[in-house]
Amino acid sequence: MTTAQEIMTRAASTVQEDDSVKNVGKILLQTGHHSIPVVNASGHLVGMIGERDLIDANREVHLPTMLTILDGLIPLGGMHEYEEELRKVTAVTAGQLASTKVVTARPDENADAVAEKLLRKEVHALPVVDADGKLLGIITRSDILQHLLKP
Incomplete structure (x- = not known):
């Protein structure tokens, strides 16, 4: 049984949580990756930033439709999406x-289970972390393909 640590890329490209959003975009373009792990000073995984996150961070925020009843405002759906959009457009650092x-x-973890996660969750990369959340490496769809196609 092949495990995640056998197929992961150990020297994963990362950004620090206090790196600027602009710097994250530059690093993604330079590396050609679709997403990148965000780590803190001790190397623990804080989150992931993908191309879509960067695009969303530079879009206009769409205000939710509101209904006024008795001088009260009631959002007509989409409040969570609005809050998420607002969080992204106001982000200054990678951590935000x-x-x-x-x-x-x-x-x-079994490599087959990792491949299943990549496909089911529709992500391009999975960070590999230890029990404490420290980033050990990353597995991309390309890593899975290389593993499957090796003689």
Whole structure:
């Protein structure tokens, strides 16, 4: 059984949580990755930033439709989406922009289970973390393909 630690890229490109959003964009473009892990000073995973997050951070915020009843404002759906858009457009650092609900893999996890997570969760990369949340490496869809196609 092949494990995540056997196929992961150990020297994963990362950004620090206090890096600027602009710097994150430059690093993503330079590396050609679709997403990048955000870590704190001790190397623990804080979140992930993808291309979509960077695009969202530079869009206009769309205000939710409101209904006025007896001088009260009632949002007609989309309040969570509005809050998320607002969080992204006001982000200055990687830590503020990063998605914190990150799907991860453990080093001893079966490679097939990792591949399943990549496909089911529709992500391009899975950070591999230890029990304390320290980033050990990353597994991309390309890593899975290389593993499957090796003789």
